[in-house]
Amino acid sequence: MKNSDKFISGLVKNFKDKGFRLTAPRKAILDLLVNTNEHPSVEEICFDVHKSYPSIGITTVYRTLDLLVSWGLVHKFDFGEGKARYELIEHPKGIGHHHHLICTSCKKIINYTDFIDKEFNYIPKVETRLSKKYNFKIQNHLIEFYGVCDNCM
Amino acid sequence: MKNSDKFISGLVKNFKDKGFRLTAPRKAILDLLVNTNEHPSVEEICFDVHKSYPSIGITTVYRTLDLLVSWGLVHKFDFGEGKARYELIEHPKGIGHHHHLICTSCKKIINYTDFIDKEFNYIPKVETRLSKKYNFKIQNHLIEFYGVCDNCM
DNA sequence: ATTGTTAATGATAATCATTATCATTAAGGT
DNA sequence: ACCTTAATGATAATGATTATCATTAACAAT
DSSP: OOHHHHHHHHHHHHHHHTTOOOOHHHHHHHHHHHTOOSOOBHHHHHHHHHHHOTTOOHHHHHHHHHHHHHTTSEEEEEOSSSSEEEEESSOSSSSOSOEEEEETTTOOEEEEOOOOHHHHHHHHHHHHHHHHHHTOEEEEEEEEEEEEOGGGO | OOHHHHHHHHHHHHHHHTTOOOOHHHHHHHHHHHTOOSOOBHHHHHHHHHHHOTTOOHHHHHHHHHHHHHTTSEEEEEOSSSSEEEEESSOSSSSOSOEEEEETTTOOEEEEOOOOHHHHHHHHHHHHHHHHHHTOEEEEEEEEEEEEOGGGO
16 A cells, blocks of 8 residues: 555545545545645646546635645645645655745745754644643644845845 | 834834835834734724824735835734734834744634743754855744644544 | 435635725925 | 925725535435
8 A cells, every 4th residue: 555545544534534525526635635745726736636537616625625724634824925825734755844934025935854953852842831731732833934035135 | 212112213214224215104004013912904004004194095004014024024924814914023012922823723823922941942043053054034933833722622 | 226315516706805007195305 | 495206095906715506426324
């Protein structure tokens, strides 16, 4: 069994366990999310899914993503483009968890994944503390640094 | 001289130094930003500024905020409401720098400001490292934890 | 396997934040 | 006081997201 199939099974299970129906458009959307390394927008997801499931409607893409986001399985990004971008939080073969440097001038986004040890230790400790204090089940985090890039200085 | 006046002077200087004109609507918007503890939306800013400067147009609010964001003086937040919210990055009397816990189910936002020592040490170290590595001048950061709150569990 | 219930879909229209346009106004140097 | 030109604000245009609703199809019960 491919690694990505395992992921899809897990996602599918989520739908069933929560009493939602497992439909063809939902499967097609999940399949796309598992097989991309990007942060696709709704429009891009719709365009791509259209290849395997031509009758896909954009409304369904919005609705399916909303579900996945509310279950903490997908993260919804806003990079200031006026539209959202989406990414599976646990990704079978993606670029993996990453943080961003965002240039406030030209909007360029730099992904970085080369965390130092300090960074690995920091997050779990803070998460444990906050979870307890606020009785909040943390599923994901977003760390972004804003500033001025090379070209814009 | 009031603390908030000092801040406004600094902001004003920014406009002059960069060759932008210091106009009444811009002054009114700065004044509002300095005197709020909220994360106001464009609509809210427009409404409030209208009291002191009734002819304010919403376009000017957008334009002024864009300038301040591009200079790294104001942070533009997206809390998933379909509209942006804004806050002065260095605030004379605000709630101060804070991070967020965001419930992906009901969208509730919890601010927390009680950082532990580890958290104080972590950020500057990472910023120094990233600044050097990517030749990027960091002005601000955003740390958000996503999950499920008390009520939604 | 067939049926019945009802959630899910997708075309379309509606909404709403943001951006573009452009004639008019006013900042700030001369 | 005048001039140049950036800034303004009313309005229209755009574009992402959401609401509506008749139709379709999942899947539990038979």
